[in-house]
Amino acid sequence: MIPDFASAGTPATPLHLVTPDSLEEALSALPAPAEAWARAQGFAAKPGEVLALPDAEGGLAAALVGLGDAAAARRGRFAAAVAADRLPAGTYALAGSPSPAIAEETALGWLLQGYRFDRYAKQGAVKTALLCPEGVDAARVQAIAAGEALTRDLINTPASDMGPADLEAACNTLAQRFGARMAVTRGADLIAKDLPLIHAVGRAAAPDRAPRLIDMRWGSEGPALTLVGKGVCFDTGGLNLKPGSSMGLMKKDMGGAATVLGLAQMIMALELKVRLRVLIPAVENSVSADSFRPGDILHSRKGLTVEINNTDAEGRLVLADALALAAEEDSALTISMATLTGAARVAVGPDLAPFYASEDSAAAAIAAGGAAVADPVWRMPFHEPYEAMIEPGIADLDNAPSGGMAGSITAALFLRRFAPAPYVHFDIYGWNPKAAPARPKGGVGMGARALLAALPQLLDL
Structure with a gap:
């Protein structure tokens, strides 16, 4: 659940965004009782600092929200969003003339701060509303x-209610809403349709959680854009069983699929002139007598053979078949998103979305897009000298090179063997481990807004 902006014309309390540099000017411009109150409270415009200001009768005259200084802005984002939960109930409107970038970030942050995951327990709804700031495209935000x-x-929903069939149902709901076309290949049909890696990873699951490939298409004009999302709805690790401490968050292992679907919804809602294709291999990596095994050599759709050295490196396998399928059609750009490696998290932590790009121009556009919309990304290298690490000798490829070095890079190189060019791959985390402004603890999109901002340049829209 997420709130909307207040209706235009609703009476609203002025909301002043204040930095330490603008603090004195902002306080001096307030009515005398409000100024005296702010000074008495020691308001210093620290990031996320919120103060409601009384009028002469003790009512609510205005509110101050601190943005912090330039260094604080570099250290965090959506500082003003916390006001949505901390201010008294009512409707607010930005006062003054904040820059377009700050106005848009504040508007988006306010809506995201109001997000509640209430499927299983009631959550206190946000009691404040914001008028969309002047100059901000309300529909886009x-x-x-x-x-x-x-x-x-999708990420927050536990695997008991978000198996492959449930992920398919979510895709179908999205497709119906926007008039997209959808085809699904399930179970043994994956073998008949030459998608053997997806079948191998998911075949150990219960029949009602059978593996499948979801193929959704939307749009009839413009450049072709293909999004591929890892949909491992739960990852036990397979026969290379994860320890309990590593399995606890594995409901989020379909975070790539969830992020791709969120981005697809943005694209369709904004009616971008693209021919969109979304491919999601949806599986559960389970343990049973039919599990694929360490040492197995599997065949892929592309014809390359893969030696299995760790059944817990399954995401790249299901993505490989989906990417090979994508490569059979011309596309202006193919993007994969996956919660793929712990190595990426060790490298950049949970806040940055690391990505790989086959073209420098695409990488520059994505980096610029991320900076513009407060969705931080970081380019990683397709370091070709590491190609030898994914070549085991008795098969074309190794799904889990030994040695523990460069795990995210070798996974990206593995995927590049199957993907068409130009190609972008995101190795995301998909989880916010600690609540932050506009980002509660739990599932979170990473890189989608950066990509949306970059698409005009990436696709020459």
Whole structure:
């Protein structure tokens, strides 16, 4: 659940965004009782600092929200969003003339701060509303917030209610809403349709959680854009069983699929002129007598053979078949998103979305897009000298090179063997381990807003 902006014309309390540099000017411009109150409270415009200001009769005259200084802005984002939960109930409107970037970030942050995952327990709804700031495209911001909410909902839903069939149902709901076309290949049909890696990873699951490939298409004009999302709805590790401490968050192992679907919703809601294709291999990596095994050599759709040295490196396998399928059609750009490696998290932590790009121009556009919309990304290298690490000798490829070095890079190189060019791959975390402004603890989209901002340049829209 995510709120909307207040209706235009609703009476609203002024909301002043204040930095330490603008503090004195902001306080001096207030009515005398409000100024005296702010000074008495020691308001210093620290990031996320919120103060309600009384009028002469003790009512609510205005509110101050601190943004912090430039260094604080570099250290965090969505500082003003916390006001949505900390201010008294009511409707607010930005006062003064904040820059377009700050106004848009505040507007989006306010909506994202109001997100609640209430499927299983009631959550206190946000009691404040914001008038969309002047000059901000309300429909665009609402579409972005709604796409992010979809991603969060899908990741936050436990595997008991988000297996492969449930992920398919979520895709079908999205397709019906926007008039997209959808085809699904399930179970043994994956073998008949030459998608053997997806079948191998998911075949150990119960029949009602059978593996499948979801193929959704939307749009009839413009450049072709293909999004591929890892949909491992739960990952036990397979026969290379994860320890309990590593299995606890594995409901989020379909975070790539969830993020792709959130981005797809944004694209469709904004009616971008693209021919969109979304491919999601949806599986559960389970343990049974039919599990694929360490030492097995599997065949892929592309014809390359893969030696299995760790059944817990399954995400790249299901993505490989989906990417090979994508490569059979011309596309202006193919993007994969996956909660793929712990190595990526060790490298950049949970806040940055690391990505790989086959073209420098695409990498520059994505980096610029991320900076513009407060969705931080970081380019990683397709370091070709490491290609030898994914070549085991008795098969074409190794799904889990030994040695523990460069795990995210070798996974990306593995995927590149199957993907068409130009190609971008995101190795995301998909989880916010600690609540932050506009980002509660739990599932979170990473990189989708950066990509949305970059698409005009990436696809020459």
